[in-house]
Amino acid sequence: MVLSRSVDEMLAVRIARQLVEASPPADPSDAAERDRAAARLGACRDLIDAAQGRILWGGFNPDQGYDPRAYRLDPDSPIEYFQLTEFEPSVWARLYLSTFMFPGTYEVRQEGNVVVLALDAQFRSDLLPGDYPYPFWHSPNKWTAYVNARKVLLIFRSGRLVASMRQSPPPEALNLIRRRWDAQWSWTDEAGLPQPRVALFSYLFSEDNPHVAALDASYRALEEQFRAQNCVLCHEPDNRSRINDLLLLGYPNQALVMRRTLVTVLEANEMPPGSSLAHAKPGLRDSAVQQELVRLARIFERDADAAMAYEQLKRASRPLQDD
Template identity: 35%
Template sequence: MAINNVVSVQRNFLTRNRKIAWTILLAIISFALFLGVFFAGIKAGLPLESERKLASKVAKEFIASCPVTDPGDESARNACGEKLGQSKLLTKVMAPTFVWGRQVNVNDYDVVKNRTMTKFNPFVWRKLYASTFMFTGTFTVEQVHDWQGRLLTVAHIPYKFRNKMDIGSYPYPFWHSKIKWDTYQQSKELLVVINEGKIYGALRSLEQDLNRDYVSREWDGRWHWINKEGKAEPHVTLYSALFSKNNPYVEQLDTAFRELEVNSREYNCATCHHPSNPAKISPLGFMIYPNQTLTMRHKIVSVIRSDRMPPAATIGDAPHNTQYIPPGIADETKRLHLLKLAETFEQTADKALAFEGQSID
């Protein structure tokens, strides 16, 4: 009897120990799985509260910098652009190359595969483009996955558009395309797209308010013009409008750009790199306006150095009378001269941006 009791006690003891051991083992496995998911999530940019907090800070920065005023108030626009341009937060979190366009599909915030995108230096976009918006004071934050499974954190910031300014106060004539002009005026939100702590792009929302005050404009076919005072337009595209008055590199940069632009005309660079985008480049980079060409400064040097542009072409009317023209600049002396001009433009632009406290990509 005593022996049976001892055996029974031992069995109960072993059973309890097994249960405890299994409980501990399962706890360890669960914790290990949690850690794996957690760190994988950080690597893949999965939902993190810090990302939502960043989106909220970004939205509040736009709202505080650009409150709603009269849509024709140029001084308010300038003040907005100055605040956005000098924002330490936005300078820190915006990617070196920023893309901007319109949302094409509902709930699609992927700025990589979107074919409407144009790339900009973030400082240029903030001062020149974002400043055309006025923010109503509210915002929401959403987290969604793109087609590659990456988590995108999107700040939805309702806005109104400054549609009554002088035509030279816009980065270029948006009204060359009715679709574009309409989306600027009638889109309800600015959608700021964040991934892994960086703002990679922004979109004008697909959702529109057709009851907004609408201003019709007709394009006269000109990308550039001279105003009644004899000054170049659009005036906001000039370096003097972008950089601070005490920036010592503005005049040098303007000279460098003009020399590069004049010498590149025979290669028709601006034929493709302008707002109408006949070659359907995505993302598009502009080469017809001084401050918007800053985005392309490194690329221009790269393609001239590697002799990859102009692209290959064929000339002739019939299949048997065509001639293949290889890519690049045939005259080596001209190529080297153009490369030197491009390098001067690139280096001077870097100095001008650094003076403003902007990151040099």
């Protein structure tokens, strides 16, 4: 225990220094500065490798504490439950973590069976709508919490970065901040460009990545089916079905984390879930549709793996950062 604890703490300190360097304070409306921070965070090997392929992200709730396992939905709980969303680590680093700036102060401490890195942080609150991974302001409570976030927490367990949470003052201490939302999760801007721009593969992958065009085509084919089969009714940010470790299927980058489970789930025909109320069995009714989804999911997995592997090689060929 003592050994693994000190390993986690050393890792946390290394990562803290790198995050502070990658995303320093700037004007909260400066999109170019954010894009630079996103590129640096996405290239941060220690951070990405520590998450080992999957990270959970969401709001910190003092009633639930630091261990992400306490954020799995408990329908019987009297408290209002916070839940976490699941991401591929480089997607989270580029799209989400980069919306925070770090002035340089942080603390590393043991909390129960996890090590917590608590970084003082300020949210980039004045970017354009398409600069955010999705319109956080669909919920004024969520937007208010983001804008007022004071810290970003990174949670380590047994040598692994398992989760990250934004920490804000309690909601009753804050004035609600609203931002206009027209009920569109995705849209096209005045120049005819698809938005949010940061959700597109072009924001995640290097310009010279040769796999991105194929990956985009395979995602779009799959996305069409997600919409046709109503998958996005549940797998979208407002999480009406209250999914544990929510997966977002309607945005290219955010969907990358499910490239493997998707194939498994579709082959076993487990989605959409069954309903005990309606005595409905899980799965798609039409086996031709199911087969087609499996086929598209396999192509997506192959193209995503190729694109991700290319970026990983690039990260690995960068010189290690000193500390």
